[in-house]
Amino acid sequence: MTHILGIESSCDETAAAVIIEGKTIASNVVASQIDLHAQYGGVFPEIASRAHAEAISAVVDQAMSEAGIDYDALDAIAVTRGPGLVGSLLVGINFAKGLALATDKPLLGINHLEGHVYSLWLTEEDEAPQFPLLVLIVSGGHTELLLMRDHGDYERLGGTTDDAAGEAFDKVGRLLNLPFPGGPNIERVASEGNAEAYTFPRAKTDGPFDFSFSGLKTAVMRETTVAPAADRRGTSDSQRKTAMLRSDVSVKDVAASFQHALVDALVDKTAKAAQAYDVSEILIAGGVSANTLLRETMRKATDLPLRYPPLNLCTDNAAMIAAAGHYRFIAGLRTPLDFDARPMWNLNSDTYSE
Ligand code: KG4
Ligand code: ZN
Numbered sequence: 001m002t003h004i005l006g007i008e009s010s011c012d013e014t015a016a017a018v019i020i021e022g023k024t025i026a027s028n029v030v031a032s033q034i035d036l037h038a039q040y041g042g043v044f045p046e047i048a049s050r051a052h053a054e055a056i057s058a059v060v061d062q063a064m065s066e067a068g069i070d071y072d073a074l075d076a077i078a079v080t081r082g083p084g085l086v087g088s089l090l091v092g093i094n095f096a097k098g099l100a101l102a103t104d105k106p107l108l109g110i111n112h113l114e115g116h117v118y119s120l121w122l123t124e125e126d127e128a129p130q131f132p133l134l135v136l137i138v139s140g141g142h143t144e145l146l147l148m149r150d151h152g153d154y155e156r157l158g159g160t161t162d163d164a165a166g167e168a169f170d171k172v173g174r175l176l177n178l179p180f181p182g183g184p185n186i187e188r189v190a191s192e193g194n195a196e197a198y199t200f201p202r203a204k205t206d207g208p209f210d211f212s213f214s215g216l217k218t219a220v221m222r223e224t225t226v227a228p229a230a231d232r233r234g235t236s237d238s239q240r241k242t243a244m245l246r247s248d249v250s251v252k253d254v255a256a257s258f259q260h261a262l263v264d265a266l267v268d269k270t271a272k273a274a275q276a277y278d279v280s281e282i283l284i285a286g287g288v289s290a291n292t293l294l295r296e297t298m299r300k301a302t303d304l305p306l307r308y309p310p311l312n313l314c315t316d317n318a319a320m321i322a323a324a325g326h327y328r329f330i331a332g333l334r335t336p337l338d339f340d341a342r343p344m345w346n347l348n349s350d351t352y353s354e
Contacts, residue, residue, distance in 0.1 A: 078325025
């Protein structure tokens with residue numbers, strides 16, 4: 001039974017977890033910085049790295065003590081190598097390197113997106129997902145549709161050509177003067193709104209399995225603001241984003257209609273890809289997979305088994321990093337101690353062997 005310590009610091013969560021055999025959660029500690037960043041309406045990189053540096057040692061200590069094991073009992077240390085904010089990534093990577101040296105344990109550099117994929121393997125009661133499968137990763141930074149034929153075997157079928165799904169939620173949330181992050185807050189107000197009140201466009205895309213959300217965001221802006229934002233001279237960027245909501249706009253209806261349009265696009269392409277590649281299951285992961293409308297709409301669109309993580313594993317955490325680490329560890333892969341951060345790092349079949 002492997003025991004892997006996972007460490008995650010790519011964005012605004014400092015997290016550490018101990019995972020047994022790639023699926024049993026012995027501990028899972030997440031220190032969120034959301035309150036720190038809320039006042040800026042988004043993640044502020046400098047503040048993020050400082051907060052990671054302040055929190056990481058205590059977070060890792062807590063994960064180890066909650067798991068009730070010594071460093072001796074660990075098989076390896078898995079840490080997020082990228083993609084993400086470089087300053088934030090380096091805090092986790094340098095801490096993990098120091099720990100690996102001090103404890104003489106192997107180190108594994110993990111792709112954050114691969115981590116989101118492996119959040120679906122943290123299921124003690126259920127059988128593990130069956131290959132070949134389709135994974136939709138929908139987070140604040142990424143929207144990716146992947147075909148996975150085996151562990152570490154990823155074929156990218158498509159993804160967003162502009163904004164990520166979570167990013168669209170966050171930008172529209174800001175436009176509607178909702179608190180950060182936009183996703184859960186849009187979902188909350190949308191539950192009381194009419195999703196048919198506004199018809200927002202479903203974007204045309206180049207590839208059959210690509211997504212595009214910036215047109216949707218612009219359409220919401222046109223419907224809800226006094227004048228096209230770009231025409232308003234003499235207003236600061238933050239005023240342009242927050243101060244111009246038209247008084248007759250129903251925030252609930254806009255939120256519901258926007259959510260409906262975005263979810264429809266995600267589900268449409270995912271269902272088509274599942275059919276085209278004849279997969280045995282569909283997996284959804286990442287922060288936006290917490291969205292109830294997305295889960296329900298996907299459920300109705302396919303007869304295939306559908307999995308999404310429990311709510312606490314949808315958003316960033318280190319349990320998923322340790323789970324991905326388990327599969328790398330048993331495949332005999334190790335990352336040399338002098339590895340660098342990869343702020344931009346795609347997930348494809350090369351990723352696994354790097
Ligand atoms: O995976 P994650 O924690 O971080 C990244 O790796 O980016 O995802 C965060 C994103 C944010 O954009 C947030 O607005 C979105 O996930 N999100 C949601 C919901 N909960 C979080 N979007 C829609 N509905 C939700 N319930
Ligand atoms: Zn993430």
